[in-house]
Every structure is written in structure tokens, then in C-alpha cells.
Amino acid sequence: MSGDGTDHLHSVVRHPDFYLSDGSVVLILEGTALRIHQSVLARHSEVFNGLWDVPQPSSSENYDGCPCVLLSDSLDDFVEVARVLYDPLYVLFSKKIEYISHILVVTLTK
Numbered sequence: 001m002s003g004d005g006t007d008h009l010h011s012v013v014r015h016p017d018f019y020l021s022d023g024s025v026v027l028i029l030e031g032t033a034l035r036i037h038q039s040v041l042a043r044h045s046e047v048f049n050g051l052w053d054v055p056q057p058s059s060s061e062n063y064d065g066c067p068c069v070l071l072s073d074s075l076d077d078f079v080e081v082a083r084v085l086y087d088p089l090y091v092l093f094s095k096k097i098e099y100i101s102h103i104l105v106v107t108l109t110k
Helices: 007-011 038-044 046-053 075-086 089-094 097-108
Strands: 013-019 025-029 032-036 066-071
Touching: 013 075, 025 075, 032 038, 032 075, 038 046, 038 075
Parallel strands: 013 032, 025 066
Antiparallel strands: 025 032
């Protein structure tokens, strides 16, 4: 135990598709780390845009040198949102109205 409050981060696994080497923020959902771009999140989400405006205490958690945010959202849901943000053609090729409506529900409830 390190005693710095980050012990729970030692058991986190990196997402195979969304742990980007040049990502600037780490989001942890269901024990999985996604390292993505703060600017992409801020551009597409008022919630995330506002999060970066709030000054963070010096004791804020970091993971792999990036600010770390713990989220209680579903990992699968968030990964689907990330797929749309990073590959807009993903939605066009899925061609399932159920999928598109699911993405809208996830993004509109945040």
C-alpha cells in the first residue's frame, strides 16, 4: 500500500483500442483505463468541457502521467461513444437504428 490514495489504480487494465499513447487524460470505467484526448471530449461534451475549467487540487490523481477521472458509467457504453468520436464512419457502417439511438441516449444523458 502506498498510502497516497491511488492503490486502486494498480489493478486497472488498459483498454486495447482506446489507450492512446498521445492521449492527455485517463478515464477509468469498471477497472479499465481509456487514455484519450481531453480536447476531443471537451469539444463534444459540455460536461467534459466544464470539468476542465474547474481547478484541480494538487493532490488530484494521475495515471501514467495524465490526469485521471473515475467515471461510474458503463464501460461498453463509453467505448461506443469513443468509437463515434474517433471514427465517425463507424456509425455509417453499423447502419443499425438501434445502435444510433443507443449512442444518442448515452450522449444526451450526460
